[in-house]
Amino acid sequence: MKKTLGIFGLFLAVFISTALINPRFVSVYNLENLIRWISLFGIISIGVSFVIITGGIDLSIGSLIGMTGSLTAWLLTQRGWSVSTTLLTVLAVSLFVGMAHGLLITKLRLQPFVVTLCGLLLYRGIARYITDDQSQGFGNTQENLRLLAIGKVAIGSKFSIPIPFFILMGIAMVASLILNRTIWGRYLFALGRNETAAHYSGINTDVMKIAAYMTCSLLAGIGGILFSLDLNSIQPSGLGEFYELYAIAAAVLGGCSLRGGEGTVLGVIIGTAVMRVLYNAINILSIPTHLEFAIIGAVILAGVVTDELAKRYATNRRAIREQLGDNPLNKSQ
Amino acid sequence: MIFPYRFRAALLLTFVALQLGCGDKSTPSTASTTPATATTGGKKKIAFITNGVDPFWNTAVAGVRAAEKEFDIECSVLMPPKGLIDQKRMLESLLARGIDGIAISPVDAKNQVALIDEAAGRCPVITHDSDAPLSKRLCFVGMENYKAGRAAGLLVKEAIPNGGKVMLFVGRLEQLNSQQRRQGVIDELLDRPQQTSDKINFDVAGKVLSGTKYTILDTRTDNFDYARAKANAQDAMASHADLACMVGLFAYNAPHCLEAAKEAGRLGKIKIVSFDEAAPVLQGIIDGHVHGTISQQPYLYGYHSVRLLKSLVNGDKSVLPPNGFLEVPIVEVRQKNAQAFWADLKKMQEIGK
Numbered sequence: 060m061k062k063t064l065g066i067f068g069l070f071l072a073v074f075i076s077t078a079l080i081n082p083r084f085v086s087v088y089n090l091e092n093l094i095r096w097i098s099l100f101g102i103i104s105i106g107v108s109f110v111i112i113t114g115g116i117d118l119s120i121g122s123l124i125g126m127t128g129s130l131t132a133w134l135l136t137q138r139g140w141s142v143s144t145t146l147l148t149v150l151a152v153s154l155f156v157g158m159a160h161g162l163l164i165t166k167l168r169l170q171p172f173v174v175t176l177c178g179l180l181l182y183r184g185i186a187r188y189i190t191d192d193q194s195q196g197f198g199n200t201q202e203n204l205r206l207l208a209i210g211k212v213a214i215g216s217k218f219s220i221p222i223p224f225f226i227l228m229g230i231a232m233v234a235s236l237i238l239n240r241t242i243w244g245r246y247l248f249a250l251g252r253n254e255t256a257a258h259y260s261g262i263n264t265d266v267m268k269i270a271a272y273m274t275c276s277l278l279a280g281i282g283g284i285l286f287s288l289d290l291n292s293i294q295p296s297g298l299g300e301f302y303e304l305y306a307i308a309a310a311v312l313g314g315c316s317l318r319g320g321e322g323t324v325l326g327v328i329i330g331t332a333v334m335r336v337l338y339n340a341i342n343i344l345s346i347p348t349h350l351e352f353a354i355i356g357a358v359i360l361a362g363v364v365t366d367e368l369a370k371r372y373a374t375n376r377r378a379i380r381e382q383l384g385d386n387p388l389n390k391s392q
Numbered sequence: 393m394i395f396p397y398r399f400r401a402a403l404l405l406t407f408v409a410l411q412l413g414c415g416d417k418s419t420p421s422t423a424s425t426t427p428a429t430a431t432t433g434g435k436k437k438i439a440f441i442t443n444g445v446d447p448f449w450n451t452a453v454a455g456v457r458a459a460e461k462e463f464d465i466e467c468s469v470l471m472p473p474k475g476l477i478d479q480k481r482m483l484e485s486l487l488a489r490g491i492d493g494i495a496i497s498p499v500d501a502k503n504q505v506a507l508i509d510e511a512a513g514r515c516p517v518i519t520h521d522s523d524a525p526l527s528k529r530l531c532f533v534g535m536e537n538y539k540a541g542r543a544a545g546l547l548v549k550e551a552i553p554n555g556g557k558v559m560l561f562v563g564r565l566e567q568l569n570s571q572q573r574r575q576g577v578i579d580e581l582l583d584r585p586q587q588t589s590d591k592i593n594f595d596v597a598g599k600v601l602s603g604t605k606y607t608i609l610d611t612r613t614d615n616f617d618y619a620r621a622k623a624n625a626q627d628a629m630a631s632h633a634d635l636a637c638m639v640g641l642f643a644y645n646a647p648h649c650l651e652a653a654k655e656a657g658r659l660g661k662i663k664i665v666s667f668d669e670a671a672p673v674l675q676g677i678i679d680g681h682v683h684g685t686i687s688q689q690p691y692l693y694g695y696h697s698v699r700l701l702k703s704l705v706n707g708d709k710s711v712l713p714p715n716g717f718l719e720v721p722i723v724e725v726r727q728k729n730a731q732a733f734w735a736d737l738k739k740m741q742e743i744g745k
Contacts, residue, residue: 083630083631083632083633084630084631086630088626088629088630088656089626089627092623092626096619096623099619187445192473193447193450194446194447194644196671196672198672198675199675209655289619289622290619290622290648290651292618292644292647292651292672294445294446294616294618294644296445296473296474297445297473297616297618300617338620339623339627342612342624342628342631343627343630344631345598345609345610345631346598347597348613348614348624349565349598349613
């Protein structure tokens with residue numbers, strides 16, 4: 060919890076300062092949009108956090124989003140498949156991709172970086188091949204299905220919560236339960252901290268790793284479906300590009316260590332929120348878009364540095380206090 | 393469980409082979425990607441290079457295919473998925489393997505001059521869609537983007553005759569065509585005098601520009617990230633309650649403005665003006681949710697590029713237009729002509745697939 064305090068402070072700082080400069084930032088319409096984007100990106104970020112906790116990495120998320128998003132639109136509109144068959148197929152493909160990653164990493168002992176980097180190229184190529192590189196969309200069809208991404212549930216007379224938020228909450232609760240309240244969660248953390256030790260203490264580390272990659276790909280697949288439903292205009296060569304970096308950045312910002320063994324679901328959601336709020340603030344404050352990467356990079360870096368310095372200061376203070384407490388001269392006074 | 397070495401090696405090879413296989417197949421319309429070897433069996437080979445992958449280019453390819461048959465020449469179509477980097481790679485591969493003529497839509501007019509000049513040193517090169525006037529290209533086939541921008545500005549004036557706040561959206565502003573379009577819209581809305589295309593003064597992005605009736609708030613870029621394009625439109629509506637009109641300078645911008653307006657329940661209240669002929673935009677025009685769009689007639693880009701190159705590779709320079717500019721006239725699509733325009737377009741796009 061303490062680990063997420065710093066990033067939550069950064070979130071509050073950006074949120075409050077933007078709201079003070081332009082009060083329309085906290086308008087109902089903008090908050091609803093913000094919640095939707097945080098939810099969509101949050102889902103894929105939770106997925107990658109599972110892999111990061113095991114000490115791995117998944118660079119194929121963006122391409123998998125492109126492939127599953129394109130597949131969803133293509134199967135529904137070009138091939139005339141039913142909604143249930145399409146969704147089940149896309150989710151099955153995602154799980155299969157995750158399993159393939161896991162098997163290659165555990166059984167062939169290939170580096171996660173290499174396997175998922177190849178996946179990044181492979182899935183983008185498949186998406187473009189299947190769709191003949193043509194933009195996909197639902198047009199005016201699938202209005203009901205699209206509610207999964209663009210629908211809202213009214214809370215009171217003025218405010219509505221976008222449906223993706225409920226999907227995120229459902230996923231976050233399950234993920235949190237698994238990580239914190241089940242033996243598998245403990246195994247994942249143990250594996251991330253010291254794989255050899257975990258292995259020799261009887262944990263089937265291969266199975267846990269495969270499960271982590273399958274979770275990551277499944278959530279990327281769900282993300283792909285939701286992004287395609289939300290955008291209604293999908294370019295197979297572009298959808299999801301660089302989203303793996305957004306997801307990894309959000310996970311790391313939220314307290315996941317790239318060395319493995321650390322991370323919380325709440326932290327990942329807050330990390331995602333920081334990224335999306337920054338993007339939103341740049342537009343709301345009419346900051347030129349060509350400055351956005353520079354600003355996001357600078358703000359996040361400043362936040363992380365401040366957080367680290369604050370932690371060190373607190374640790375030093377604690378150490379000094381303990382030293383003083385242990386000193387017999389002090390005790391006698 | 394550790395798999396035997398042979399099994400591991402076989403699995404790895406299968407994975408690599410699969411990847412390579414799909415890599416080759418992944419770009420069918422880039423068919424592209426198998427660049428032509430120069431003149432074999434007497435038939436000249438030329439290439440038509442786009443600046444990206446978009447339905448817009450399917451229509452241009454339809455023109456390429458029609459001209460291929462009419463002028464008996466073979467033309468490869470290359471669509472670089474990642475803009476500048478892929479375009480450079482594709483062009484270099486073509487030059488390495490040999491090609492008789494090239495039509496290219498440069499992503500970066502200023503900084504690709506050396507590359508275009510290198511190509512022009514080996515075979516006739518023309519530009520289409522977006523020009524690189526400082527290069528040694530022989531001719532430019534396209535519309536006058538500045539003029540088209542002014543036409544889009546007129547559509548905005550029609551849509552909101554009493555004036556109001558306008559936001560512009562575009563993929564990227566590095567391209568000369570997007571800069572010129574943007575300036576055309578701005579100059580028209582601010583009632584500035586006409587500028588000549590070869591010497592345009594550009595307003596700096598990020599500044600609010602106000603005239604007597606119209607205020608151009610900004611030009612937001614998305615770098616071809618569709619989610620970003622939609623978020624930009626949403627954020628524009630969120631930060632300006634009185635936003636009157638959104639102008640999409642690239643084909644995919646207006647569809648995302650339309651989606652954002654629909655979700656915000658502001659369809660028809662916020663006017664939308666577009667470029668090009670994306671299906672949601674044409675549907676939006678028919679439904680009355682988009683005021684109009686400026687079509688560049690990309691079919692003619694493809695057709696004229698092949699026609700000119702056919703003569704140029706045979707050494708006939710008499711086909712070159714004066715000033716090296718073959719202007720393709722724009723078509724303004726409004727509610728009254730949208731149905732007929734769309735029907736024609738569908739036929740062309742089918743040929744281009």
